[in-house]
Amino acid sequence: MSPLDQLWQNKLPQARVPLIAVGPYSAVTLTALSDLAAEGLIRPVLLGDRVKIRHALSALSHAESLLSGQIIDSERPMEDAAVLISHYPDSALMKGDIHSDVFLRGIVAAKLVKPGRLMSHLAVFETNEKRPLFITDPSIFINPDVAQRIKITANAIDTLQRLGYDEIRVAVLSSVETASESIPSSMEARAIAAHFANLERIFVDGPLSLDLAVSAEAARTKASRSEVAGRADVLVVPNLDAGNMLCKGLNFLAAMPSANLIAGTVCPVVFSSRAAGREERKQTIRLALSGRRDTLRA
Numbered sequence: 001m002s003p004l005d006q007l008w009q010n011k012l013p014q015a016r017v018p019l020i021a022v023g024p025y026s027a028v029t030l031t032a033l034s035d036l037a038a039e040g041l042i043r044p045v046l047l048g049d050r051v052k053i054r055h056a057l058s059a060l061s062h063a064e065s066l067l068s069g070q071i072i073d074s075e076r077p078m079e080d081a082a083v084l085i086s087h088y089p090d091s092a093l094m095k096g097d098i099h100s101d102v103f104l105r106g107i108v109a110a111k112l113v114k115p116g117r118l119m120s121h122l123a124v125f126e127t128n129e130k131r132p133l134f135i136t137d138p139s140i141f142i143n144p145d146v147a148q149r150i151k152i153t154a155n156a157i158d159t160l161q162r163l164g165y166d167e168i169r170v171a172v173l174s175s176v177e178t179a180s181e182s183i184p185s186s187m188e189a190r191a192i193a194a195h196f197a198n199l200e201r202i203f204v205d206g207p208l209s210l211d212l213a214v215s216a217e218a219a220r221t222k223a224s225r226s227e228v229a230g231r232a233d234v235l236v237v238p239n240l241d242a243g244n245m246l247c248k249g250l251n252f253l254a255a256m257p258s259a260n261l262i263a264g265t266v267c268p269v270v271f272s273s274r275a276a277g278r279e280e281r282k283q284t285i286r287l288a289l290s291g292r293r294d295t296l297r298a
Contacts, residue, residue, distance in 0.1 A: 003132045011290035016043040022077045023048040024096035032281035034063035046071045078106025094270035117264040118151040123247045126257040134234040138243030146188050155263035156234045162291040171213035171232035172206025185238040203227040259283035
């Protein structure tokens with residue numbers, strides 16, 4: 001069993017979850033939905049241009065029988081998705097084959113972000129050490145300030161607690177390990193880490209460089225005394241550029257298996273890149289639904 005599989009193992013809901021897929025126009029999206037519908041995990045609702053959805057389904061005989069009866073034609077799918085979610089509180093929302101900015105703006109406009117919170121993105125990768133590594137936020141906030149990154153960090157901690165982590169180690173990244181006024185990200189990292197000081201079984205440290213955060217060898221070489229060094233579960237990046245390039249490097253250069261999560265919303269949100277493959281989309285759906293219900297599968 002892979003490390004990503006272990007994240008959702010024994011944490012999936014027992015009853016089928018209505019999953020409202022916005023703009024499911026590609027074979028890879030529809031096949032992933034069909035697979036999980038066949039497993040009994042979800043009851044897909046396909047929301048968008050009916051003609052485009054039916055055209056995509058027509059080439060997928062195995063998926064058509066499972067999904068063709070669940071199409072809702074919509075010219076404003078994000079608005080209609082919000083209405084459906086309000087009527088079905090146990091439902092989940094999924095980004096299909098539409099632009100991320102359209103999807104994310106729709107979530108905000110529909111007031112699907114928890115009061116007092118921020119919506120943030122966590123990407124999770126299976127590392128060479130065969131353990132999950134979460135990275136936040138690689139796609140929503142362009143240049144978040146300290147207050148925003150504190151909320152982003154809190155979202156990550158909440159997510160890992162939901163997934164069953166007993167201890168959580170968070171590295172707030174910079175290019176250096178010592179705070180310096182000449183490197184603003186290092187000063188911000190120190191402030192964020194200080195906000196989470198003295199929490200039980202939750203360790204947040206920064207500034208930490210990437211090598212020190214993830215490499216036990218680097219931690220030994222640099223004689224680090226940090227509880228997080230070499231063992232980080234979460235990397236909090238300083239801005240979108242850093243997070244986006246790090247994640248795409250792991251995806252396309254290192255070919256690390258991955259999935260994605262949206263945190264801070266009132267319902268589970270499935271958020272995959274349009275370039276994501278079938279297995280990544282399925283893992284993303286499973287992770288979004290994990291630990292959300294009182295009654296879980298054995």
